[in-house]
Amino acid sequence: MIADSRSANLGAALFNRAYDLIDCAPAQRDFKRARELFSQAAAAGNLDAVRMVGNFAARGIAQRRDWTAALASYRHVATVDAQTERTIKLIDSMVLTSDGNPVTAAQLEQISAKPRIARIAQFLTADECDMLISLSAPMSRPAQVVDPYSGRLIHDPVRKAHSAFFGILSESPFVHAINRRIALASSTDVDQGEPLQILRYRVGDEYRPHVDNVAGDDNDRLITFLICLDDRFSGGETEFPLAGVKVRLEKGAAMMFYNCQGNQPDPLAVHAGLPVTKGEKIIASRWIRKRRFSPWPDQ
Numbered sequence: 001m002i003a004d005s006r007s008a009n010l011g012a013a014l015f016n017r018a019y020d021l022i023d024c025a026p027a028q029r030d031f032k033r034a035r036e037l038f039s040q041a042a043a044a045g046n047l048d049a050v051r052m053v054g055n056f057a058a059r060g061i062a063q064r065r066d067w068t069a070a071l072a073s074y075r076h077v078a079t080v081d082a083q084t085e086r087t088i089k090l091i092d093s094m095v096l097t098s099d100g101n102p103v104t105a106a107q108l109e110q111i112s113a114k115p116r117i118a119r120i121a122q123f124l125t126a127d128e129c130d131m132l133i134s135l136s137a138p139m140s141r142p143a144q145v146v147d148p149y150s151g152r153l154i155h156d157p158v159r160k161a162h163s164a165f166f167g168i169l170s171e172s173p174f175v176h177a178i179n180r181r182i183a184l185a186s187s188t189d190v191d192q193g194e195p196l197q198i199l200r201y202r203v204g205d206e207y208r209p210h211v212d213n214v215a216g217d218d219n220d221r222l223i224t225f226l227i228c229l230d231d232r233f234s235g236g237e238t239e240f241p242l243a244g245v246k247v248r249l250e251k252g253a254a255m256m257f258y259n260c261q262g263n264q265p266d267p268l269a270v271h272a273g274l275p276v277t278k279g280e281k282i283i284a285s286r287w288i289r290k291r292r293f294s295p296w297p298d299q
């Protein structure tokens with residue numbers, strides 16, 4: 001008993017030290033050391049650390065990618081945690097290569113040429129949508145935007161919604177497999193994507209007309225990929241006011257559009273999430289850059 005609680009304390013202490021090596025100022029981040037400490041914490045029986053080891057393996061952070069090892073970590077936790085067991089069941093029902101890539105790409109249906117917009121039916125299953133919603137719920141915060149003047153994240157009435165994102169510490173194999181599905185559907189590399197965000201708009205919430213381009217950044221946002229996770233709302237269409245296009249997706253369907261034309265921002269890609277008038281709109285959103293993108297410069 002005493003040995004058990006000592007091991008639990010040791011595991012928790014190692015986990016916290018590892019976590020702090022990533023959840024800190026960029027200059028202090030140390031992915032390699034964090035990975036070592038997460039492995040030690042996992043060996044001491046800390047289940048959060050076992051999951052973290054799985055996240056690092058799924059993405060290949062500070063190590064070679066190892067999808068089989070990632071799933072083994074999660075299967076271990078699944079024996080004692082019901083939500084982890086459900087995510088493993090969802091992964092097992094995806095049709096994936098041994099590397100975690102989808103075997104077949106989704107079918108795109110072009111709905112506009114200028115700007116380029118495509119729609120994808122049944123991109124996620126209803127259970128996958130529900131899982132993304134429940135995984136993101138504890139992380140949901142009032143949404144922010146990048147301030148074009150300072151480059152910092154700020155609150156702005158242009159974007160009234162709640163958002164959560166699956167960053168380096170929360171991109172599990174389940175989320176990673178979905179990011180790989182998005183990459184294949186958009187003919188991009190998974191490393192071009194920014195963290196997957198979950199946006200929740202309640203009545204009156206909206207994302208006013210804006211562009212997703214990052215002014216002055218050579219590695220601009222090429223594509224925006226949106227997936228509808230809950231369609232029990234009215235209003236809330238995604239509108240492209242200059243192109244006269246309005247899109248409403250049903251649960252599980254996705255759309256993607258290009259924010260650039262060649263090397264230049266596409267002015268026609270101005271878009272808005274119209275105000276929700278009833279219910280709650282929940283979507284997943286991923287901004288895909290022109291090239292590999294990491295918000296963590298040393299990774």
Ligand SMILES: O=C(O)CCC(=O)C(=O)O
Binds near residue numbers: 199212236239274285
């Ligand atoms: O909510 C919407 O329909 C649009 C979302 C959006 O513009 C974005 O995530 O960049």
Ligand SMILES: [Fe+2]
Binds near residue numbers: 211212224271
């Ligand atoms: Fe946008």
